[in-house]
Amino acid sequence: MPPISNQRSNQWVTNPKPNPNAQLRLFCFSYAGGGTTLFHSWKDALPATVELRPIRLPGRESRLSEKPFTRFADLIEPLTQGILPLLDRPFAFYGHSMGSLVAFEVARRLRRLGLSGERGPRHLLVSGCRAPHLPDPEPAVGHLSDAEFISNLRRLNGTPQAVFDNPEILELLLPCIRADFQAVESYSFQEDAPLAIAITAFAGSEDGKADEPLMEPWSQHTTGNFALHMLPGDHFFIHSQQAQFLHKLSAALEG
DSSP, X not given: OOOOOOOOOOSXXXXXXXXXXXXXXXXXXXXXXXXXXXXXXXXXXXXXXXXXEEBOOTTSGGGTTSOOOSXXXXXXXXXXXXXXXXXXXXXXXXXXXHHHHHHHHHHHHHHHTTOOGGGSOSEEEEEXXXXXXXXXOSOOOTTSOHHHHHHHHHHHTOSOHHHHHOHHHHHHHHHHHHHHHHXXXXXXXXXXXXXXXXXXXXXXXTOTTSOHHHHGGGGGGBSSOEEEEEESSSTTHHHHTHHHHHHHHHHHHHO
């Protein structure tokens, strides 16, 4: 079993509001193309007992010069090794869309390393992502031309209009966003025993990519408690309904 040190920071994990007395670390995994900054506005809305720890993947923010992963399976092991030094106190995982799959697979990888029960995640919280064993009903887009790929991004309604209005910024961000889509599209679910931790799922009522019938089957991946919360909004309800979402997220963490 790999040792766990008391190291407090590394290239994978950020710490926007240090909380040395926290009883729980919440590692947050972004949607495709996202970074850590989208979680910064959360830090004052979460319970005082929780320390927010957003995950930073290669190809964005301070890791912009690094090549982003284009294959999902290649990401999980280095990411798992990256967070190991920070698992010296109780922790939970949250992910949205692509981040949900990443959080799920990291939790399963930790279990294979012997980090389960009291040494594993206490809670898995997912949103905007169909259950991992369900096939993706939508065609792949990671291989499309820039024009077609950008058109698809506009349809998803998750990229700020200011990005589309600035060709230089769009050119800078596009390789990372495309790589993330390619990584998700390469995901292949492998059967394994359900996790023995609680899973709480959140879904937008108008999200055609991850509606209630696609989110409810997350219940098959835990032997613990499962809850599904529906909120108004589309795939990015975590932004449009942020206050309501964070209230429910905080309640789940405290529960």
